[in-house]
Amino acid sequence: MGERKRQRDDSVNPHSSENIELSEEQIVGDGNDIISSLPGNVIHHILSFLSTKDAIRTSILSTKWEYLWTSICDIDLNDTFPWTGKEEERSFLDFVDRVFLFHDASDIKSLTINSLELVTSSRVNSWISASLRHNIEELNLSLRWKAQPVLPCHLFTCQSLVTLKLYMNWSLKIPSLTHFSNLKTLELSHVTFSDDNSTQHLFSSCPVLQELALVKCGWKNLKTLMICIPTLKRLTIEDEAMWIRGFLSCVTKIYAANLIHLRCISSLEVDFRLYDLSSLVDASIGLYDNSSAEDATHQVLGLLSGVVNVQKLSITSDTLEGFHYDEDGYTLGRVPSCFSSSLKTVCIAYFSETAAEMWFISLEAGHDLKNGSTRVLNPLDPEEFRRQGQLIIDFLADYYKNIEKYPVRSQVEPGYLSSRLPDSAPLDPEPIETVMQDVENHIIPGITHWQSPNYFAYFPATASIAGFNGRNAARDEVLNRVGRESIVKLVIYGSDQTHSAVQKAARIAGINPENFRAIPTTKDNAFGLIPDSLESAILSDLAVGLIPLFLCAIIGTTSSTAVDPVGPLSNVARRYGVWDHVDAAQAGSAFICPMFRHFIDGIEGADSFSLNAHKWFFTNLDCCCLWVKDPNALIKALSTNPEFLRNKATESYQVVDYKDCQIGLSRRFRASYEALASAPELRSGEPPKFLGLPSASVGLAELWMGESKDYNDLHSLTPVANLLDRVPVFYNMTHLVLHSELFGDSFGVMIDLLENSPKLESLNFEEVRIYMN
Amino acid sequence: MASSIENNNEKLTLKSSDGEEFLVEKHVALQSTLLQNMLDSDCSSADVIPLPKIDARTLALVLGYCKKHADASSSKQGELNSFDSEFLKDMDMGALFNLVLAANFMEIKGLLDIAAQKIADTIKDKPHQEVREIFHVENDYTPEEEAAVREENRWAFEGFP
Numbered sequence: 001m002g003e004r005k006r007q008r009d010d011s012v013n014p015h016s017s018e019n020i021e022l023s024e025e026q027i028v029g030d031g032n033d034i035i036s037s038l039p040g041n042v043i044h045h046i047l048s049f050l051s052t053k054d055a056i057r058t059s060i061l062s063t064k065w066e067y068l069w070t071s072i073c074d075i076d077l078n079d080t081f082p083w084t085g086k087e088e089e090r091s092f093l094d095f096v097d098r099v100f101l102f103h104d105a106s107d108i109k110s111l112t113i114n115s116l117e118l119v120t121s122s123r124v125n126s127w128i129s130a131s132l133r134h135n136i137e138e139l140n141l142s143l144r145w146k147a148q149p150v151l152p153c154h155l156f157t158c159q160s161l162v163t164l165k166l167y168m169n170w171s172l173k174i175p176s177l178t179h180f181s182n183l184k185t186l187e188l189s190h191v192t193f194s195d196d197n198s199t200q201h202l203f204s205s206c207p208v209l210q211e212l213a214l215v216k217c218g219w220k221n222l223k224t225l226m227i228c229i230p231t232l233k234r235l236t237i238e239d240e241a242m243w244i245r246g247f248l249s250c251v252t253k254i255y256a257a258n259l260i261h262l263r264c265i266s267s268l269e270v271d272f273r274l275y276d277l278s279s280l281v282d283a284s285i286g287l288y289d290n291s292s293a294e295d296a297t298h299q300v301l302g303l304l305s306g307v308v309n310v311q312k313l314s315i316t317s318d319t320l321e322g323f324h325y326d327e328d329g330y331t332l333g334r335v336p337s338c339f340s341s342s343l344k345t346v347c348i349a350y351f352s353e354t355a356a357e358m359w360f361i362s363l364e365a366g367h368d369l370k371n372g373s374t375r376v377l378n379p380l381d382p383e384e385f386r387r388q389g390q391l392i393i394d395f396l397a398d399y400y401k402n403i404e405k406y407p408v409r410s411q412v413e414p415g416y417l418s419s420r421l422p423d424s425a426p427l428d429p430e431p432i433e434t435v436m437q438d439v440e441n442h443i444i445p446g447i448t449h450w451q452s453p454n455y456f457a458y459f460p461a462t463a464s465i466a467g468f469n470g471r472n473a474a475r476d477e478v479l480n481r482v483g484r485e486s487i488v489k490l491v492i493y494g495s496d497q498t499h500s501a502v503q504k505a506a507r508i509a510g511i512n513p514e515n516f517r518a519i520p521t522t523k524d525n526a527f528g529l530i531p532d533s534l535e536s537a538i539l540s541d542l543a544v545g546l547i548p549l550f551l552c553a554i555i556g557t558t559s560s561t562a563v564d565p566v567g568p569l570s571n572v573a574r575r576y577g578v579w580d581h582v583d584a585a586q587a588g589s590a591f592i593c594p595m596f597r598h599f600i601d602g603i604e605g606a607d608s609f610s611l612n613a614h615k616w617f618f619t620n621l622d623c624c625c626l627w628v629k630d631p632n633a634l635i636k637a638l639s640t641n642p643e644f645l646r647n648k649a650t651e652s653y654q655v656v657d658y659k660d661c662q663i664g665l666s667r668r669f670r671a672s673y674e675a676l677a678s679a680p681e682l683r684s685g686e687p688p689k690f691l692g693l694p695s696a697s698v699g700l701a702e703l704w705m706g707e708s709k710d711y712n713d714l715h716s717l718t719p720v721a722n723l724l725d726r727v728p729v730f731y732n733m734t735h736l737v738l739h740s741e742l743f744g745d746s747f748g749v750m751i752d753l754l755e756n757s758p759k760l761e762s763l764n765f766e767e768v769r770i771y772m773n
Numbered sequence: 774m775a776s777s778i779e780n781n782n783e784k785l786t787l788k789s790s791d792g793e794e795f796l797v798e799k800h801v802a803l804q805s806t807l808l809q810n811m812l813d814s815d816c817s818s819a820d821v822i823p824l825p826k827i828d829a830r831t832l833a834l835v836l837g838y839c840k841k842h843a844d845a846s847s848s849k850q851g852e853l854n855s856f857d858s859e860f861l862k863d864m865d866m867g868a869l870f871n872l873v874l875a876a877n878f879m880e881i882k883g884l885l886d887i888a889a890q891k892i893a894d895t896i897k898d899k900p901h902q903e904v905r906e907i908f909h910v911e912n913d914y915t916p917e918e919e920a921a922v923r924e925e926n927r928w929a930f931e932g933f934p
Contacts, residue, residue, distance in 0.1 A: 034870045035892070035908040042877050045885065049893035056929035060901045060922050061910045077928070095928045413858075632932035 036064050044071050052076045070102040079115035093117055100130040110138035110163075116604055118146045125152045135160040142167035142189075153177065156205075166191060171218075174198040178205040185211040192218030193225075200226045210234065219250050228255040236263045238594070254306075262307065265594065274306025282312040388432045395436060399444075406449045417446060490549040491515040491541050493578070495529035497562045502552045502583070515546065527562035529553065535572045542576070550579045553606075555599060556587030563587075567602020574605060585612045585624065785812075786821045787836075793829035794821065797836055804839035806880035826878050831871040838884050857883075861891045866907070900933050 038046075047055045047069060055069045077099065079092045092115055111131045124143060129152055131139060137160055148170050155161075156178040164180070165187040166172070172191045180186075183206045191214075193199045199222060203209070209229050213236040219225060227235070235256060251271045258279050264272070265286040285307075287300060307313065420442050479487060492506045496518040503516050517537050521527045538548045551573045553564040566582055573580035582603060588611025590596045603609060607630070613623040783799040785808075802808045811822065824832060838860060845853050861869065869888060876885035896904050905912060914922065923930055 033909045033911055034867070036910055038870070038873070039877060042873055042885075042889065045877075045889045046873075046892050046896075049890045050897060053929045054893075054897055056926050057901055057933065058896070058904070059926055060914070060919060060930075061905055062913050063918075065910075066922060092928060095926075098925070630932050 043068055047072055071104045071106045073107055073109040075108060076112040100127055108134035108136050111136055112140040114142040119143050120146050121149045128152055128155055132158055138163040140165040145170055174202045180206045183209055187213040188217055189215040193222055195221055196224055203227055203229055222250040225250050225252045230257050232256040232259050234261040235259055238265045272303045277306055278309055280307055280310050283307045283310045284314040391432060403452050408449050408452050410446050410448050412446045488512050489547045491517060491546050492550045493517045493534060494552040495519050495521045497521060497527050498552060498554060529564040531568040531572050534569060538576050548576050548578045553582050555584040563599055566600050570602055570605030580606045582606045582609045585610060788821050788823045789827055789829040789832045790825050791828050795832060795836060801839045801843045804843050804881055827875045831875050834872060835875050857887050861887060
């Protein structure tokens with residue numbers, strides 16, 4: 001600070017009287033509305049630090065604030081309107097129109113619109129044109145067009161645009177006059193390209209492009225995908241290869257002399273040709289589906305030989321398997337040059353001594369890796385387990401030894417951890433030491449040390465029932481509207497395959513047990529809940545004055561592993577204001593694999609979604625993850641605020657107070673522990689492990705189907721294409737349970753088969769249970 | 774900025790609205806675009822520069838901020854960040870508003886940003902009734918008008934009482 005000299009002599013200050021007057025004007029504190037009297041530019045500056053939603057909500061403070069938000073330069077509009085379900089009410093799209101209508105003359109720096117409602121080209125184009133007039137720099141549209149969109153021509157010649165992100169399930173028509181003179185980031189998702197020329201034209205019209213991402217795009221009209229962008233630094237190509245076999249079958253040529261990061265998740269069938277990637281530093285390659293074995297080796301080697309100077313290479317085990325199919329084993333003569341030139345360390349995680357992995361190790365023995373070392377990390381290796389275990393025990397022992405040295409209370413601001421987290425889970429495994437170091441540096445400072453001898457606050461209460469429940473939120477939301485006494489009229493919907501747990505939970509929530517609708521399903525629909533059946537059930541309930549409340553759509557039912565059609569059901573639910581819960585307890589973990597995600601197409605419409613991490617996520621029972629679109633609904637249903645539980649952190653709205661989301665006042669240690677435990681698991685477990693288990697399970701299911709194919713009269717419950725359905729049934733199956741009502745006419749055949757089939761016997765069921773209804 | 778290097782030891786005098794004078798090193802004063810422009814436009818540093826909108830208490834805080842930022846080298850960004858977050862911690866609303874006004878008047882962008890951010894954080898995620906209370910904003914809407922504003926902007930009020 002500058003030196004401060006006291007000079008209270010008024011005579012040296014000719015303006016003193018005026019100054020005192022001015023300073024009195026700004027005396028602030030008790031009872032004065034200072035914030036409203038701030039200069040306009042300061043208020044706008046404050047608003048710029050708020051989310052769009054918070055900024056718009058200031059309109060209600062007083063008349064002065066009504067239109068102050070209309071100058072915000074970052075507009076982020078996400079469709080959160082559903083759930084009221086009243087179509088006649090103002091829609092989200094009308095609201096977006098309003099935002100543009102009221103926006104003042106100032107620039108719009110970024111615009112994000114994300115909606116599930118169907119939109120027309122003319123409406124979207126009016127938004128785009130308005131944002132172009134306001135010198136838009138970042139445009140991010142994720143919309144569902146009713147028909148083929150025709151985007152305004154002047155979008156394609158916009159000079160202010162720096163970032164363009166489009167999600168659309170339609171063709172992208174590229175005008176011949178296209179020139180994005182300042183575009184640095186282009187991300188196209190689910191976009192179908194029309195032809196070779198216009199696609200190439202698009203890329204060559206971006207003279208300064210640095211980042212390009214093509215996610216699940218449609219290539220069927222292309223023979224060659226040519227990406228020739230000398231300025232490109234980051235390229236991402238992602239596809240759901242397995243399910244759309246042959247879809248991405250065009251030759252893909254990449255010329256990018258300045259490319260630094262390459263990420264490529266695709267089918268082995270794609271013919272990738274990489275040219276001139278001399279600047280590449282890290283590459284991450286995941287190729288799925290090695291069904292066409294001979295080609296696979298060719299493709300993998302082709303792709304890897306293009307990444308000559310790469311310093312860091314992440315490959316999935318499937319990709320490594322691509323080496324597998326060479327005639328002479330794995331000919332060293334064709335080892336990609338990066339292995340012998342630039343790569344220094346290769347980490348093989350989840351080592352299981354497959355032929356491909358052994359071959360890879362032999363590379364190292366032959367000094368093919370430059371000064372190389374191959375580290376084998378195997379979480380199931382007893383010695384590694386012992387080492388990591390000792391490390392943890394040491395850590396715990398040290399903690400208890402030094403417990404009184406820690407300050408009892410948490411030393412951090414609420415929310416401190418989220419800013420320290422990386423944007424995504426790492427693709428490469430990290431050693432346990434690094435993870436523990438982070439626990440020391442980032443977790444410990446945030447802990448309240450209950451075990452400290454200096455801790456004299458209240459004792460943690462025991463939580464009687466863990467977990468929380470969207471149902472209660474849904475119930476309260478509706479009861480607040482229609483009156484508490486109407487609880488007997490509420491109705492819950494599910495298929496007749498729905499797990500009894502849903503019905504039990506409905507009873508706990510106070511729903512009349514007679515008002516659980518188990519809607520019949522049929523084998524023709526693979527026992528999935530038919531949207532039309534749901535709609536007619538809702539209509540007949542409405543007709544007799546009942547109130548449809550809650551839909552439980554299930555992905556992988558317990559009795560038959562049926563999958564309900566999430567998207568169409570959510571549309572019906574939305575139409576009638578029914579809370580749409582998607583229960584993927586059984587199969588949800590599989591969606592970590594991109595190729596299974598189409599099972600939850602339309603999930604954006606759901607109000608809540610749950611999955612069990614203890615199924616395929618290597619987590620101990622029980623760990624159920626629940627996502628809720630509007631957490632406030634939960635809080636309103638379960639919040640209480642007695643004085644002894646009030647604290648600064650919660651009242652700052654910076655932290656989630658879990659007591660408001662569940663029945664107990666505190667979380668069982670296990671609940672927090674599992675959340676903590678899954679973070680190191682995600683980091684040191686390496687994604688291929690997560691990606692690998694579900695696909696391996698599907699492989700087992702396929703094997704089983706192959707085995708049982710010889711039996712003409714063995715009926716598969718679910719369609720052959722529905723791989724995921726079969727997984728939970730056949731994976732890890734030691735018990736065979738047959739419900740007669742599921743099999744109908746073929747039930748007798750099944751019994752016969754079981755009695756007479758040597759092959760089925762060889763599957764070694766421990767127990768076969770048969771239920772005759 | 775050339776002048777700041779040449780005359781690194783030069784000092785200038787700033788005078789607060791309530792008549793207190795502060796002797797400030799020139800490179801510290803240059804954190805303020807307002808002062809920088811004044812000095813560039815040949816305003817003699819021998820003169821006392823009056824800051825008629827800023828009281829002594831606020832000016833002392835502002836100069837503390839400028840001193841820290843002028844002296845820290847760019848390599849110490851982490852240290853500056855933690856200084857910034859400590860700087861506004863536990864500051865009462867009145868002082869914070871004086872500070873945001875001073876930063877705005879003196880054109881000190883970094884200080885304006887952290888002060889505005891702090892005020893925004895106070896508004897964030899809170900029901901409007903609570904925001905009104907904290908900032909003493911008088912609600913001059915009629916109940917009908919208020920309901921209409923809320924309805925028109927319903928998207929933003931989902932989940933708020």
